[in-house]
Amino acid sequence: MSTKRSRLALGRADNVAADVWQRIRAISHNPTAMAAFHQIAQDTGLPLAPLRALLVVPLDEPIRMRELAKRLGCDNSYVTSLVDALERRGLAVREQHPTDRRIKVVVLTDEGRDLTRRAQLADTTPPESFAALTATELATLRDLLRKLALDED
Numbered sequence: 001m002s003t004k005r006s007r008l009a010l011g012r013a014d015n016v017a018a019d020v021w022q023r024i025r026a027i028s029h030n031p032t033a034m035a036a037f038h039q040i041a042q043d044t045g046l047p048l049a050p051l052r053a054l055l056v057v058p059l060d061e062p063i064r065m066r067e068l069a070k071r072l073g074c075d076n077s078y079v080t081s082l083v084d085a086l087e088r089r090g091l092a093v094r095e096q097h098p099t100d101r102r103i104k105v106v107v108l109t110d111e112g113r114d115l116t117r118r119a120q121l122a123d124t125t126p127p128e129s130f131a132a133l134t135a136t137e138l139a140t141l142r143d144l145l146r147k148l149a150l151d152e153d
Contacts, residue, residue: 054117059116065080065094092109
């Protein structure tokens with residue numbers, strides 16, 4: 001294939017990739033799909049940032065502050081403000097790590113676990129538009145998305 005032809009083919013592939021990405025983002029950012037999660041924020045009065053932090057907090061075990069920052073992809077100092085907000089609402093507490101007093105861990109309270117379950121369910125429930133796909137199509141889509149996310153699974 002000539003260089004000009006391969007650039008043209010690559011350009012088409014880029015356009016297709018851009019179209020696919022745009023469609024994925026449209027689905028994942030659709031207000032209807034996000035409504036349940038936003039409803040939790042409205043019901044609780046908890047800002048979205050600390051509520052999103054609950055999406056990566058384990059339900060039944062402590063998490064180190066640094067690990068929480070890593071999971072959220074943010075600075076340690078930002079996690080402090082998120083945990084402050086969770087503590088003010090009685091959703092989590094900071095405790096010393098059992099074997100290293102220098103390390104702080106975040107532990108959910110009973111109320112925090114209940115809200116975390118609710119938030120995680122709202123975040124992982126697919127939009128109704130997924131009903132348009134057959135089981136085979138859903139499995140194919142899952143497999144293709146797994147292929148793109150090589151660092152996961």
